[in-house]
Amino acid sequence: MPREHVLGRALMYSVVGVIPFAANFSAFNLLLFTGVSVDDATGVAFVIGGQVSFWSHDRLTFGDRHMSLRGWRRRWVLFMPGQLLGFVLNSLSAGAMVQFTDWSTYVVYGLATVCGVIGTFTWNNLISHRAPLPTCPVDPSDEHAQQ
Secondary structure: OOHHHHHHHHHHHHHHHHHHHHHHHHHHHHHHHHHOOOOEEEEEHHHHHHHHHHHHHHHOOOOOOOOOOHHHHHHHHHHHHHHHHHHHHHHHHHHHHHHHHOOOHHHHHHHHHHHHHHHHHHHHHHHHEEEEEEEOOOOOOOOOOOO
């Protein structure tokens, strides 16, 4: 894959990421408004954001690789560990920056977010939503041939 294509897809991934962020943020605030505890609101909003993230990236960021919904369950199962990876990278990098630097909260938040996004994009680009292997054009399992 040409380098500019990967960079373009990474940019698209970042732009599309606004959708699940908005879903997470909205769910969190709505739950707080209705009296749900911060811990519970955080957990539910994280799950909602994760599902919106899958569908947004499956259809928008990687839609050219998987033009139909065929195989979405497999992609979803492979996508979720990437979400966990991003969460762990975000948390570890933020913790390290807080421990070893005197950077502002916003710098730490921004850089930790970048670390998480790099991790999730790399996982999703190479594992959950990797380009399908070429198949014989008469193979009925080839979703691209059916389009």
